Amino acid sequence: MTSLPTRLGLAAALMCGASTAALAQDKVTIEFAYPYAALFDVTYEAILPKFYEAHPDIEVKFRASYEQYEDASNTVLREAVSGNLPDVTMQGLNRQQILVEKGIANSLQPFIADEADFQQDGYHEAMLSLSTFDGDVYGLPFSVSLPVGYYNMDLLEVAGIDALPTTWDDVVTACEALNASGSGNPIYWDWAITGNWFFQALMWDQGKPTVENARINMDSPEALVVLETVQKIVDGCEMKNLSSDEAVSTFAAGDLPMMFTSTSNVGRMMTIKSDFDFVTGNFPGIDGTPEGLPAGGNAALMTSASDDPRVREAAWQWIKFITSGEGAAEVARTTGYMPPNKAANDIILADFYDQNPQKKTAVDQLPLLSDWQAYPGDNGLAITQVIYDGLERIVIGDATDMEELQQELVEEIDDLLPSS
Known part of the structure; x- marks a missing residue:
């Protein structure tokens, strides 16, 4: 015959099990x-x-x-x-x-x-x-x-750069000084970042939305300035065609003086970087402080x-x-x-x-x-790819005439927009 304490213990265990099961069932x-x-x-x-x-x-x-x-x-x-x-x-x-x-x-x-x-x-x-x-x-x-600049101040000091650039012309000038000091790999500008974010950044820089009245402002003077600015950065800085991950790793290793990308990587960078003075700075503008930046x-x-x-x-x-x-x-x-x-x-x-x-x-x-703007219609992702491909052509040197590239992009995008 089971003793009273044992029976009570068994009953308690059964009740506890039932309670746990009920709790699990209620979750x-x-x-x-x-x-x-x-x-x-x-x-x-x-x-x-x-x-x-x-x-x-x-x-x-x-x-x-x-x-x-x-x-x-x-x-x-x-x-x-x-x-x-x-x-x-x-x-x-x-x-x-x-x-x-x-x-x-x-x-x-x-x-x-x-x-x-x-x-x-x-x-x-x-x-x-x-x-x-x-x-x-x-x-x-x-x-x-928001987009920001990442700077290795030790490498900038070696090149004689004592102030962070505030315009893209300043960035190119800094690249020239860095290359003269032996850098050979002075910058990564994150053109490939998701959703054409940097393209939209240079549009907002000029106070111009990328999307307006259900159309893409690719045929605008501001869009041409964007393409010309990307070409200026790529050619003036002799920028290598790295992936975003490669750029982050290279910067963290202390081998990339300047990187322009999302602030999202700052926490990770502070954890993985080698021993150098790392600072961030405001995103440069075309003519000074940008009028806007995409969230x-x-x-x-x-x-x-x-x-x-x-x-x-x-x-x-x-x-x-x-x-x-x-x-x-x-x-x-x-x-x-x-x-x-x-x-x-x-x-x-x-x-x-x-x-x-x-x-x-x-x-x-x-x-x-x-606003980080969505592209209109069911072909929004396809339009993203068209703009990505256009930027890539600048980066790899396949496109050299920006007016011609702009017209090609306008035609490709128009084919993807919803018919009115």
Whole structure:
């Protein structure tokens, strides 16, 4: 016969098991996918324990990461057809529109309306507007970047350069001094970065949007200036055709004096660089301070097709947590991106930027924040490729006449735009 203490212990164990099973059964699981694992893995590793502490009833199942933003868009478009959408997806700020137009992204307005204190985290209006369509918010910006200059001050000092360049003419002059001092590889200008971001940067530099009235301003005088400026940088600096990853590695090794790319790599650079004086500087302009710069980065969109309101509510809790307050502060701590709200930037990170001046450069450029524009119609990704191919022709020396290249791009893009 079983003793009383043993029976009580057995009963307790059974009750505990039943309670654990019930808890597991009550837990809601959502699926989540994001791009750029090399940049963001460490961010989500920092966020996840804090989220679970606040929401022990929710489990976040991570899908395989997207390679980059174009891959993220294409993957979700395919998943919408196959009926295999994640509950939450991170998409490039310039890739949200197509998911809204196709009814894949869910409006967050009903969830926001139920939040009495939604504004307490102070989302920057300029950042929130990037995810607002026809008055409804469809995404919450998670990480926001601006282009900046990366400088190896030790190599610049050897070349006799004592001031950071403020224009692209200054950059070319610095390249000449660096090459004279034996550099042979003075610069990487990240022309290949996702979504024609740098092309749009040079358009906004002149105060000209790339997209206007559902057409691409490729036939504009400003677009010709962009192509001529790229050619000036490539030829004047004898720029090598590196990949973005090769450029980051070369700079980190101390072998590349200047690099112009997203601030997103700053956190990684501070971890992997060799022993040299690394600073960041404002993105140079064509004639001085740019009139605007495109906001890079990504936003959290709810793409859940679940009919279970608990799943959608859990997806909302995850979106809200990672884009506001303490969750968003990890973006700045672990990367070079800026959090999308004032609570993270001004309160939680009050002393952070003073202690990390390399990450402050992008924050100082916030007044220049402009839209990273989507290209109109179903051929938006194809238009991205056309502009990419045109820039590549400049970089490899295949295109030398910029007026001729401009006309070719205009004709190719016109064929891809929606017919009026």
